Amino acid sequence: MATVLDGSLSAQELADMLPTGVAILNQNDESIMVNRRFRELMTCSGARSFECWSQSIHPEDYDRVATAYFETSRSKHALRIEFRTRSRIPLWRVLMLAPLDNADLHRLNLSNGGFICTIADITHEKTAELLQAEIAREAQERKQQQERFIDMISHEVRNPLSAILHCTEDILEAVKDKEKPVADIAQAAETISFCIAHQKKIVDDVLTFSKLDASMLTLSPRRGQPKRHLARTMSIFRPELRKQDIQFEYKLDNSYADCGIEWVLADFSRMGQVLINLVSNAIKFTARADSKREIRVSIGASTKRPPSYPPNVVFFESGEHALRLDATTTPEWGESPVAYVMVAVKDTGIGISDQAQKRLFERFNQATPRTESVYGGSGLGLNVSRKLCHLHGGEIGASSREGEGSTFGFFFKVRRDTEPPSLNLPNYDESEIEHLCGGIQALSNKATGVNSRKKSPEIPEDPIITHIAEISPGAASDDKYMHTLELAHQAKPDEPSASDRQILHPDLDVDEPSNSPGTSDSIGVESDTKATRHILVVEDNIINRQIVSRKLQSLGFHVSEATNGQEALDAVQRDEFDCILMDQEMPVMNGTSATMAIRNLGSDYTADIPILGVTANVRATQQIEMLDAGMDDIIHKPYRTNDLYEKINQLIILRSTK
Known part of the structure; x- marks a missing residue:
């Protein structure tokens, strides 16, 4: 071992200069020679080499390394194995064990065999490898999510087309058969209008979500009166409320008047989009209730950010992530005092099952291509609504029990404003498609006699101000709240990713058609x-x-x-x-x-x-x-x-x- 190289360095001195730990071992795992780096790895002195340095192995890797090490020693084969250290920040190392050939054994006077053992630090290489693997995994996951998202949207857009096609066939048959009642044509046209409205909503949700996901959606604040805007937004539902014989109430809580927010700066179109999502669901599932059919929309206000609204609604916990999305702090919003407009939609419908509620509170999971039919649809409804609430400095939540109805509540941050000098009220007209669909439904109601049997619900633009006990700040927690709260705790915590993945939730699915008699098809069959x-x-x-x-x-x-x-x-x-x-x-x-x-x-x-x-x-x-x-x-x-x-x-x- 004292061979001189170039007349200056011995083999030991040269080995000590290596950054890799090197040891020569005999057949009994005893060290014949170790360099300085290997000695630094040793935590004790002992007869067997493995016992001297193995205490640095991470506990989760120890058994794997020890088993491989001793099996290699017995079989006299080569070994390469990676492991982590037990340091505060684990490092990665690679152990290589190679049997010495006959010439080396003779030179080292090891007649019964031996090994050369090296231990090298590969932390940088391993970190880069794991990072690349994580990037590849995330890329694959994003690709799969995109495919499932496209599948879901394709399914939801194409699904109503079959109903439209079949109803078109019914209308054509009715036109040919002069004896078919007008009510059949009206009901087929009404079904088509439902499907068109559904598809428009899917497209609107997809476009809104895409803009939100790409941080391209901006708010457009304008002066207005929340109570009037929300009333006009809900007016598009009057024909359907009448048809389904649903009792509808629209009220202002005392807190609205107490805060004195008659005029505010807000993006009323986005506020209305959230309300339409919730009222659509409330109508759909209240129409399926066996007992009373009631929906109530209540508005309150607060000068402080509410922890929940109503008190018996469990909010999704978004934390700092949601607060960072607040877009109401730009100069165009002004410096007026902040207030919070709070909206609650309560129904006596079929409620939400426990399993569906758990998924509402799980992390975004839009990847699922199809939601349950109880709260079905594109799966984008609540996700879009929630993102819009975050963008407007607010939040959304729910409480429900299957068979006992549901309450959804949300709030928006607004800026107080003064009454404009002109008394001309803002125009909140609905889109042409919404106007057309509402007109078709009204004609269908008239053709089928619904108008003569049922009274149209009142949705006043200046609703009464009253005390609503269950949504007042001091309301006690009820059974539905405690039930939903427990389910929320059982669900996975919300962990928004960079892409802010979507969540399963109630969205408007195509509603039930009226039971109209069948029409014969022009198919020649016996x-x-x-x-x-x-x-x-x-x-x-x-x-x-x-x-x-x-x-x-x-x-x-x-x-x-x-x-x-x-x-x-x-x-x-x-x-x-x-x-x-x-x-x-x-x-x-x-x-x-x-x-x-x-x-x-x-x-x-x-x-x-x-x-x-x-x-x-x-x-x-x-x-x-x-x-x-x-x-x-x-x-x-x-x-x-x-x-x-x-x-x-x-x-x-x-x-x-x-």
């Missing part, structure tokens, strides 16, 4: 050949399910319905069907899972029953997944009744020839 054909329609969208069922019944089929894959699976085990129309995106169990479950039931009947996939998903990978699950064919929304009949007929004939 009714007696279909008399025993039993079709199961599996579809969670109410309007599409009812229209498709009515169309098939008009063709002579016997039709049963299921609202999700689990119901379809149960139905197949109770009854026999000649064909199943299986939607893809559904709550509880989707179409792919339901098809696989049906095929796995194990009987000849379930193995051969024709299953036709009905979907708005159009990507090739999605279609392959559906076919691989056991579907026999696929038809894409929107589709014509003729095309659907031909698909069903082909599958039934094919089955009969097997």
Whole structure:
């Protein structure tokens, strides 16, 4: 070991200059030679080398390294293994163990074998590697989120097109058949208007979300009266409120008058967008209630940022992240005192299930392509509303219990203002599409006699000021609040990412159509050949399910319905069907899972029953997944009744020839 190199450095001195720890070990793991860097790694002195330095290994990596080390020593093979240190900030190191060849063993007088052991610091390399892996993982996750987001929007936009197409067929048939009542045409037109309004809302939400996500959406403050603006915003719902026989109240809490905020600076269009989202849901789910049908919109005000509104609403906890999004501090908002306009929407509808409430309070999860039908739709409604609240210095929250109705509350930060010299009130006219849809619905109500049976709800622009006990600042916590609060604590904490991922929530789905009688289709088929054909329609969208069922019944089929894959699976085990129309995106169990479950039931009947996939998903990978699950064919929304009949007929004939 004392060999002199260039007459100046010995092998030991040269080894001590290396930044890597080096040791020569005999067959018993005893150190024959170590350099200075290796000695620095040693935490004790002992006969076995591993025992001298292994205490620096991180506890989570120790067993893995020790097992590999001793196995290599026994087998006399080479080893390369990475591990972390147990330091306060863990460092990464790589251990390399290589058996010495015969020449080295002879030179070192190690007749029974030995190893050269090196330990090097790879913290910088490993950090770069992990960073690249994280970047790749996030890029893949963003790509998957984008695909699921596009799938979801495609599904939600294409879904109503089938209903529009079928109702158009009904109108054309009614025009040809002079004996068809005008009410049939009116109801078909009303369904089309619902679908158009739904699609407009989806497009509006997507555009708003895209601008918010890209930080391109700005607020446009203007002088106005919140109570009047909100009243005019809600007026578009009067025909639907009348049709569904929903009692509607619009009131001002005493706090509104106490704060003296008759005129304020605010972006009223954004405030109205949030209110429309919440009232749309309230109407939709109150219409499904079996008992009383009531909706009340209340407005209050505060000079301090409210921790909740009403007190019995649980706010989503966004913390500093939400406060940083507040865009009401720019010069165009002026220096007037700040106030907070608070709005509550309470309904006596079907409420929100525990599982759905938990998801409301989980971190943004828009990646899911389809939300549950109870609070279905694009999944963007609450997310857009929440972002708008944050942008306007506010927040939004909810409290609910299944079967007992829901309350959603939100607030906006505004600036006080003075009454303008001119008494001309601002114009809050709705869009042309909203105006047209409202007119169509009003005509439908008139044609079906709704106007003569029900009174139109009053939505005064100057509502009464009163004390509303449950939303007053001193209101006690009720059962629904405590129930929702517990569910919120069980959910995952909100952790907004750079892209501020979306959240599942109630958004306006296409509402139920009126039950109008079916019309015959211009398809040349023999009714007696279909008399025993039993079709199961599996579809969670109410309007599409009812229209498709009515169309098939008009063709002579016997039709049963299921609202999700689990119901379809149960139905197949109770009854026999000649064909199943299986939607893809559904709550509880989707179409792919339901098809696989049906095929796995194990009987000849379930193995051969024709299953036709009905979907708005159009990507090739999605279609392959559906076919691989056991579907026999696929038809894409929107589709014509003729095309659907031909698909069903082909599958039934094919089955009969097997």
